[in-house]
Amino acid sequence: MAAITRLSTPSSSSISHIWRRLYSSLSSIPETITSSQSPFLAKFNNATDLARKDPKHRNVQWVFLGCPGVGKGTYASRLSTLLAVPHIATGDLVREELASSGSLSLQLAEIVNQGKLVSDEIILSLLSKRLQAGEDRGESGFILDGFPRTIRQAEILEEVADIDLVVNLKLREDVLVEKCLGRRICSQCGKNFNMASINVKGENGSPGIIMAPLLPPSHCVSKLITRADDTEEVVKERLRIYNETSRPLEEVYRSRGKLLEFDLPGGIPESWPKLLQALNLDDEEEKQSAVA
Numbered sequence: 001m002a003a004i005t006r007l008s009t010p011s012s013s014s015i016s017h018i019w020r021r022l023y024s025s026l027s028s029i030p031e032t033i034t035s036s037q038s039p040f041l042a043k044f045n046n047a048t049d050l051a052r053k054d055p056k057h058r059n060v061q062w063v064f065l066g067c068p069g070v071g072k073g074t075y076a077s078r079l080s081t082l083l084a085v086p087h088i089a090t091g092d093l094v095r096e097e098l099a100s101s102g103s104l105s106l107q108l109a110e111i112v113n114q115g116k117l118v119s120d121e122i123i124l125s126l127l128s129k130r131l132q133a134g135e136d137r138g139e140s141g142f143i144l145d146g147f148p149r150t151i152r153q154a155e156i157l158e159e160v161a162d163i164d165l166v167v168n169l170k171l172r173e174d175v176l177v178e179k180c181l182g183r184r185i186c187s188q189c190g191k192n193f194n195m196a197s198i199n200v201k202g203e204n205g206s207p208g209i210i211m212a213p214l215l216p217p218s219h220c221v222s223k224l225i226t227r228a229d230d231t232e233e234v235v236k237e238r239l240r241i242y243n244e245t246s247r248p249l250e251e252v253y254r255s256r257g258k259l260l261e262f263d264l265p266g267g268i269p270e271s272w273p274k275l276l277q278a279l280n281l282d283d284e285e286e287k288q289s290a291v292a
Helices: 012-024 047-051 072-083 090-099 105-113 120-136 151-158 173-181 232-245 247-255 268-278 282-291
Strands: 061-065 087-089 142-145 165-170 183-186 192-194 198-200 209-211 259-263
Touching (some): 061 072, 061 247, 072 087, 072 142, 072 165, 090 120, 090 142, 151 247, 173 183, 173 198, 232 247, 247 259, 259 268, 268 282
Parallel strands (some): 061 142, 061 165, 165 259
Antiparallel strands (some): 183 192
């Protein structure tokens, strides 16, 4: 697996200031980056040493990559709880803005419903607001989900923080489409569920994949809604865009030794313990379970 580094990191009191400065000068940032422009800064320390620090001293700065619908939010959120650091999902930030009466809501609705990517300017504006709110609450570190999506955004991010680890979740595209089409949200409590029952046979040496549905409790059944962007046409368009714009980003992080590739073997019961093993965090969960 890729090891993890802990480099000198901007204090939480300076992060939002840096974001605002970068956002104001976004037009000056190059479209692409190379290893000579953003050299690999240091060799990594062991993941176990970093992750098992006392929570109040943790300052992990991780990124989750992966195709839309692969489960970035699910696993990033679980690790956020385990490591006591905030999970910041740009998709959630966009949906919160969509649900508001803010000036961006109508513009975002048109972009999202067509399966297009939200512009760097909008994402940076939403992230800046979120980081400022986190600074006010005294947050330290983060697990980013949905940012960066492109090499250009990675350059922006590297001006803000030294990313320790990039976890790239992988799943077969046909399974991804089926999984996305099964997603549902409770309009009352906001929790996510999935109605798809996936049982795909292995082929060409690849193992089969079984994912049981994540069914809602009885009081949520009548309140389930489908996200506007969870149609087959939109899902496939989002996957096409991801392949064109974000896969080169994987190569950038791979070349810097920061990429941990993780093939999901199935649903949460099968994948979660294996992900913890890959991150050397399985003992950490056992300790938390014992305390609980």
